Amino acid sequence: MNEFELISRYFARRETSGTLLGIGDDAAVLSLTRGRQLVAAIDTLVEGTHFLAGTPPDALGHKALAVNLSDLAAMGATPRWSLLALTLPAPIEAWLRDFAQGFFRLADAHGVALVGGDTTRGPLSISVQVLGEVLPGGFLTRGGAQTDDAVYVTGTLGDAAIGLRSLRADAGEPGPELLAMRRRLTHPTPRVEFGQALVGVATAAIDLSDGLAGDLGHILAASRVGAILDLAALPLSDPVRAAVVAGGWDPVLRGGDDYELCFTAPAASNEEIGSLAAKADVRVTRIGIITAQRDLRARREDGVLESLIPRGFDHFP
């Protein structure tokens, strides 16, 4: 199987609406919806840095796209197109089939077309670019949080960190709870529909890839505000709660790979947010408040305020 057979066998599919020219030429030509603005994001997954060697290819196909869709969700954009730059040590058919299956299952669920990419030999690395659309000015940023806004998160926090910990420990057969945590690591759910629903409601938003403390810290810095997190309010699954009791808050505050949304909104929007969450079938929890005092603090379960370093995972600390 040469490079071009590989591309046509696993990645070239029927072109969809808005794709004037897709895979097969030197570049794709895309037709934006009239009057919309283009939103672009790219993310890379490198073996050994972003995933463990031996991660199932279906998971990699899913996750490489999911982390990008999560970025568009945090912008409130509607995803439309993607490009895939794949660097592989060798073209193994079963690997490519499963990778493509993971990728396209998620792409199809969100109506995203794969319109181009690049295929090269080398250490396993996957870059996906996504392109989406918004109405003029109709996007979310990190920069709009206001004093006294409420802070929210979707889903539960720390699951992927506990999943990763269990994979690394490799202590025998995991039970159903740990398997669910591993699934949260390998198959994150980007909150695309809910992100779009937040446009015009949320004052700031970010997706959680590097841990709540650091990612909320980005909102605080961009918005020139601070926050108090209510630790007792953080939404935790049972295994994460057990891990917190045993070893502290790190998996929740500094664990990466949650791919949930963290956002802020005026307290008066609380009810509206509840109904948007119900409509999108997403759990949403109010976890704190924005303060004029420009630092990050946590209200412990005993009521005492503790200061938190707003730092998450960093490739170049």
Ligand code: ADP
């Ligand atoms: P060029 O040499 O002009 O860069 P390539 O040979 O890299 O073109 O790619 C040929 C076509 O296949 C292009 O349309 C490119 O976008 C597409 N393509 C290459 N690799 C992938 C991939 N992994 N997934 C999707 N499309 C791909």
Ligand code: MG
């Ligand atoms: Mg090329």
